[in-house]
Amino acid sequence: MSKQISVAPSARRLTTSLRDIGYSFESAVADIVDNSIAAGADKIRISIDFNGLESCVAIVDNGRGMSAKAVDEAMRFGSRRTYLSQELGRYGLGLKTASLSQCRRVEVISRTNNHPIQARVLDLDFIQSVDDWVTLDYSDEDQVKAQSELLGDSPGTIVYWRKLDRLLPVKSPEGGWARRRIEALGPKLSSYLSMVFHRFLSGESPTAVSIEVNDTRLQPWDPFARDEPKTEFMGVDEFEVEHGDITDTVTMKRYLLPSRTSFSSRESFEAASGIDKWNKQQGLYIYRADRLVQWGGWSGIRTIDEHTKLGRASVDFGTSLDDAFNINVAKMRVNLPSQLRKMLTRPVNELCIAADAAYRRENAKRTPQENDFPASKGEFGGAESGETIGLALRTAAARTGNFEALNAISNLLKAEMPELAKHLGFD
Template sequence: MAVRKTIQVVPRARRTLTSLRNLGYDLRHAVADIVDNSVSADATDVHVTVHFDGARSWIRILDNGRGMNAETLTEAFRYGSERDYGRTELGRFGFGLKSASTSQCRRVTVVSRAETPAAELEARQLDLDHIDRVNDWQIFDLAPDELPEPARSLLDDASGTVVLWEGLDRLLQYQDPFGGWAKKQLISHAGDIDEHLGMVFHRFLAGEVANREPLRITVNGTSVEAWDPFCRTEPSAEALQEEDIEVSSSEGNGIVHLRPFVLPNQNHFSSQAAWKRASGPKSWNRQQGFYIYRADRLIQSGGWCRLRAVEEHVKLARVSLEFFPELDSAFGVNVAKASVTLPAELRKELSPLVKDWSRVADAAYRQKQRPPKPRPRRTRTTGVASTPSVPTARTPSSDHSHSLERDSSPKPATSPSTLVDHREVGTVSRVPGAAPQSARQALEAAAEQAGESQALSRIASALRTMSPETAHDLGW
């Protein structure tokens, strides 16, 4: 057979990098992706700093992990870099450091020292403005005296890594980047990062991951608290029958482990503060449903993955769904590790279980006597399974960096007469005596009254593309 002639076609750096900036990261997920690398490097301390200085504002992630030598650090800047990933590692695609960083900034500097005797400090920098000029895949090899000021003198003689984002063009899109509004927004972003990391890494923060010391994360010097979606410290929280379902994939078969919980009715929580904290970042209705973990790292928080609608009466149901990287292809994990798609064979098995869990949650919501728990089911098999091992955190140090403070002012408590939190999608708050109204109807009526019906139509169209499940829950 004749050998066919080949021609190498190298992607244009300028256009390709512009496209790769739009892989679906928001700031919270981008920071979490960098923290994934810290966790994979066995860091026990991760310090996130959000610093406001107008157009010169920056974000920095510092860890005390194993660090990288010169060769490893250079390879880390290659898109699609290849290396062997451990079964419990949080990385996978070889895109995270670059894509997460450039989704938020125009210049990313990484400084690292490997955990080997007499290791030198190594630094590399990816500058999008430089790549725009030369249209080539180039990074800078920085000497210690060339480091940006916020990345200097942080590692001393210890191992670890510093990731610095400058040129925050995606965050500081203001006419006056030095103004009060820009500063307020960056403070708000710091709070969002804190809340998100406390949820995504709650098992690591709480020391629940096997063979790891507890992880400590700070945001602007304040320790991030683990947020347990299942309120297991509440005496009235109920754990239902656990299930194992075997699922096949192109990379091998694996076990999906399910742990359903029904949270207490509001009147049975230990305190109103505990009830409010349990509502989570998206509030009660949007926090019901599946909490999907990949190697103990939370990927999806809430939602029923189109197996049922979000509903007020089942908002106390939350289900831990756990899998390991051998099932990544089956779940369609994206680069940002921000969403998954349930395999068709798993959806079929989950459908009757969701009905059982919903029935128990409905009874708890109505404060009736709960029906008998669902009968234990045998493990379902769809192929030969590989038993999942349990993943793997080390101890605190302090961050002496100076930065803006996060807004910690308390939010107003929900009125007792409010039946549904006003932030919950799919429902609207009701005052006693008012006629019930769907969220869609309320939005459409308000838009019509304000003369913005066409604008709402465009928003609905965009929502159907960006978040089909949310659009479906709203009736669009």
């Protein structure tokens, strides 16, 4: 009979390697915010304070808080807790891996209505010295009273990041460059969280949340500029996706944003460009349980193009399809299931045709130049006018949901009247 042999990994080595699984500062904070929302918080405050080597980041929420047992479980790598349907957590790693990707010391202070304050420390330097999976309980120490003042008399949780080795420069961590670097984190984080959690901030999600960064309340950033009068909603599509014995619905909503001159103001146009600007912000915005996990680009369906930058679409899936979407630990990347990618191809192409037409209309608003001569006319008239008609037909078909019918017509023309099909740009 074979015997079991325990081969527990080295805490020293694994904690070091887990620091580099793809988090940015912004996505690491977002992962902690996920935990706060899952704990029922409706107010989350984030502060980024520069004080040389003593600089710290604090994330404070007014959620349910945690008992001693719950705090210990939260500090475990690969928590054993069970996640509820539509809960933002996934692997039981976020608190630890997100935090340690930015710092060497994580302090968690938490209180529930019926339990005293609990305080735990996960310190990489200590783990390195003992090579064991341990945290430190400092609930009874005097410093906890001062640190927990941010909670007031209410339940909630505070996560402190200290020893910010990934954020402070190695040389001169006390100097002006270090200060500017830390102070620059706030605006970038605000823009990021305003996008990722925009449904929670706006109340569009059933869970409404207020988030502050350095005492400034965040406003939601809507990728689809739905407040703009000339934003065009192109309809809802639903797709059934199967994975193993799980079947669930994925919902897609398509939007055609206004061109620059059709926005209500220049400021609104610039704001709608997003953190990565117009070209990179076009494409699919993929949501898991109302939380944005991936944005920009067309997920392999087509490439980014200047002419289609006005097209954006939301794609929503529930947590039951996590395995199908292959969501990563940092919740920053998903892979579309192959069956879904095929189903999305038609509506994506329709959206891009409409976006291309809107872009061309915008750029056609120019004064004809002296050297602009009409194209030579063939049997069906000017080549340029033919392509314009073809583009108009494709756009109209896309916007009215008749793209498949137009495809059938174009195939018939290519077979029986190839010259006309070529003239219309259907070849």
